[in-house]
Amino acid sequence: MLAQRYAAIAGAVSARFGGPYHAGKLIWQGEAVYDDGGSIIDPGTPVEFECMVQIDSVTEAMRAEAGYTDKDVRLIILAPGLGKVVDTDAALEVLAGPHTGSYTIAGQSLDTLGFAFDGRGRGRLAG
Numbered sequence: 402m403l404a405q406r407y408a409a410i411a412g413a414v415s416a417r418f419g420g421p422y423h424a425g426k427l428i429w430q431g432e433a434v435y436d437d438g439g440s441i442i443d444p445g446t447p448v449e450f451e452c453m454v455q456i457d458s459v460t461e462a463m464r465a466e467a468g469y470t471d472k473d474v475r476l477i478i479l480a481p482g483l484g485k486v487v488d489t490d491a492a493l494e495v496l497a498g499p500h501t502g503s504y505t506i507a508g509q510s511l512d513t514l515g516f517a518f519d520g521r522g523r524g525r526l527a528g
Contacts, residue, residue: 404515405481411516412453412479422453422479423498427491453479454493456500456522463521468507476506476522480515487511487518 415422431445457475478487493504509520 402481402515407514407516408453408479408481415453420498421455421457422477423455423500424496425452425454425478426450426494426496427452427478427483427485427487428494429485429491448485450484452483452493454495456495456498456504459521466508466521469521470523472523473507474500474504474522476504476509476518476520478509478518480511480517483518487520493522 411422427450429448431447433441433445434443436442455477457477459469459473459475463469463473463475476493478493480487487506487509489506489508491506493506495501495504505523507521507523509518511517512519
């Protein structure tokens with residue numbers, strides 16, 4: 402598949418030259434279990450997927466989106482082999498590179514080639 406080849410090339414170039422893609426993980430919180438009274442009896446188990454991510458400047462189109470703030474960044478997350486569709490329920494932890502830290506995801510869409518999820522993240526929370 403062409404998208405897998407592009408992702409492999411991007412990963413190899415990043416490994417060789419130190420970027421622009423860096424190790425990260427996407428984290429979805431588990432589904433909580435409630436008792437009859439509405440109290441949480443089990444918070445659920447978080448699900449994590451390793452990924453490669455590039456943090457970049459937002460596009461003009463992203464700046465025009467509702468809810469944009471000047472702390473937003475562009476997230477480009479390599480899609481092939483990820484194992485799950487990126488959505489706004491996920492949190493992103495960037496583990497290496499110049500933008501390490503935690504991010505929330507404000508919006509993501511898969512590019513037409515299926516190479517990467519491209520969207521806006523909510524400012525760096527740490528790192």
